[in-house]
Amino acid sequence: MTGKKVIVLEFDLSDPTLSKKLGVTAEKGLSNYLMGEVTKDEIIIKAADHENMYIIPAGTLPDNPSELITSEKVPELLDYLAGELARGGWRLKAIHRLIVAQKQVGDSQ
Numbered sequence: 001m002t003g004k005k006v007i008v009l010e011f012d013l014s015d016p017t018l019s020k021k022l023g024v025t026a027e028k029g030l031s032n033y034l035m036g037e038v039t040k041d042e043i044i045i046k047a048a049d050h051e052n053m054y055i056i057p058a059g060t061l062p063d064n065p066s067e068l069i070t071s072e073k074v075p076e077l078l079d080y081l082a083g084e085l086a087r088g089g090w091r092l093k094a095i096h097r098l099i100v101a102q103k104q105v106g107d108s109q
Helices: 030-034 065-069 073-087
Strands: 006-010 053-056 097-101
Touching (some): 030 073
8 A cells, every 4th residue: 555545435335345345334424424313523433454544434224315315415524624734734734535335326235
């Protein structure tokens, strides 16, 4: 690895698998933030097996994933993360890459 820090957002709110593959177990995540149950900082988790990787897991599976993804809180979260990236702020000190993970319609896995 190049030593750059990465944050991955797991946007598959109907059948999330990425966080499990990265060794992250979290009861709260993106869906919980979008529903107003937790703050931004509460959902950013360090991936156990990857020194410079952080993830925002999907969280609790909601009844309305497509509605949550289109909520006003999504651009707010992305703006927050982009701002932290530009400033080199937050607890990562610097986020070098922001990755949004979502399965395409028809993907089997």
